[in-house]
Amino acid sequence: MDISVEDIAGGVTRVALQGRLDTTAAVMMELPLNTVAADKKAIVVDLSAVTFLASYALRVLLMGARIAGSKGGKLVVVCPDNNVAKVLRGAGASDLIPVVADAKAAIAALATTA
Amino acid sequence: MTRRLTIRPELAQLDRLASWAEDFVHVAGIPSDRLFAIQLCVEEAVANVIRHSGAADGREDIAVELVQSEDQVLATVADRGRSFDPTAAPAFCKPASIAEASAGRFGIHLMRTFADEMRYERRDGWNRLTLRFGPAQAA
Numbered sequence: 328m329d330i331s332v333e334d335i336a337g338g339v340t341r342v343a344l345q346g347r348l349d350t351t352a353a354v355m356m357e358l359p360l361n362t363v364a365a366d367k368k369a370i371v372v373d374l375s376a377v378t379f380l381a382s383y384a385l386r387v388l389l390m391g392a393r394i395a396g397s398k399g400g401k402l403v404v405v406c407p408d409n410n411v412a413k414v415l416r417g418a419g420a421s422d423l424i425p426v427v428a429d430a431k432a433a434i435a436a437l438a439t440t441a
Numbered sequence: 442m443t444r445r446l447t448i449r450p451e452l453a454q455l456d457r458l459a460s461w462a463e464d465f466v467h468v469a470g471i472p473s474d475r476l477f478a479i480q481l482c483v484e485e486a487v488a489n490v491i492r493h494s495g496a497a498d499g500r501e502d503i504a505v506e507l508v509q510s511e512d513q514v515l516a517t518v519a520d521r522g523r524s525f526d527p528t529a530a531p532a533f534c535k536p537a538s539i540a541e542a543s544a545g546r547f548g549i550h551l552m553r554t555f556a557d558e559m560r561y562e563r564r565d566g567w568n569r570l571t572l573r574f575g576p577a578q579a580a
Contacts, residue, residue: 350488351453379459379477381484382547389543396539412475417554418547419535 328350330359339437340367343431345376348384357387364394364402371433374406380414390422403433442469442509447502450491450520455484462560463505469509470568475574478555479507479514482572485529485548490512494522494568513557513575525554526561 342363344356352392363370372388373379392402403425406412415421425436446461448454459480466476483505490503504519532552536542552559558573 347459349459349484350452351556354452358455379480381481381488385547386543395537399559410481414481414551417551419541420542422535423539423542424464440467 328355331354332359332363335371337369339369339371339372339434339435341373343373343376346380347379348374348377349379349381350383352414353381353384357390360391361369361394364391364400367395368398368400368434369437370395370400370402371430371437372402373430374403374404374411375429377406377411380411382414382418385414385418387421387422389423401437403427403436405430405433417418442554448487448505450501450503450516452488454493455488458483458487458505461505463508465493465509468500469510469514471514475514478574479516482552482556482574483507483516483518485552486570486572489525489527490518490520490522490568491547494520494525501566513573515555516572518570518572521566521567524563525568526560528561 328347331343331350333341334339340363341362348356353394373393388404405428406426407413408426412426415426427433427436427440444465446458448458457530461481462483468472487505489504492514506517508515527549530549546577552572554576556572560571562569
């Protein structure tokens, strides 16, 4: 699992994850994601290059969204329609946090309530 | 084709489990689109045992078996921890809020979603959870 964090245009912070988000990877991404969620107001978590998502990773994503929301921020997830998206949908996560297909839609989703 | 793996009850062992399952799928010639479901369900089942069964306290190993039979795959996870039947867990209710959702409890639901059948038995001090992937075979 690789994680990169960059500030992009419009005050948006992009967290790009890559590879398998299994239980052990989820433990490693928890602290960096929570830090971004606490510090930034507009966050895009890009799962486009993620090939696997375990339940603990799902929980970490939701916790990030919860922290962002509690600080007045918003977290949007980018995920194409694949098995990872099926995990997000099946657990009801996509009903609670915006899950969109690409970066452009993510920026639009952030703008709706910014 | 049958393969067995014994792992220590530590989360760090889950990487080994994933690569072992991937190798099984490739060697057995199982369609690769089934790999995601098999890896996910086996990881969730083993992670549940490590976290909740008490097997980790007693340092009891966990036995995992993958069997390919015709057009289906059976995955069995066996442990000597405290009795726990995931098939008896209450039906999943989609969380109404992020606060509720971030408490977790998705593992059993994901197994029910991605496996075609889940069976449990407790025998001789062992929990045995069997997950089926693929169509049920005719009797």
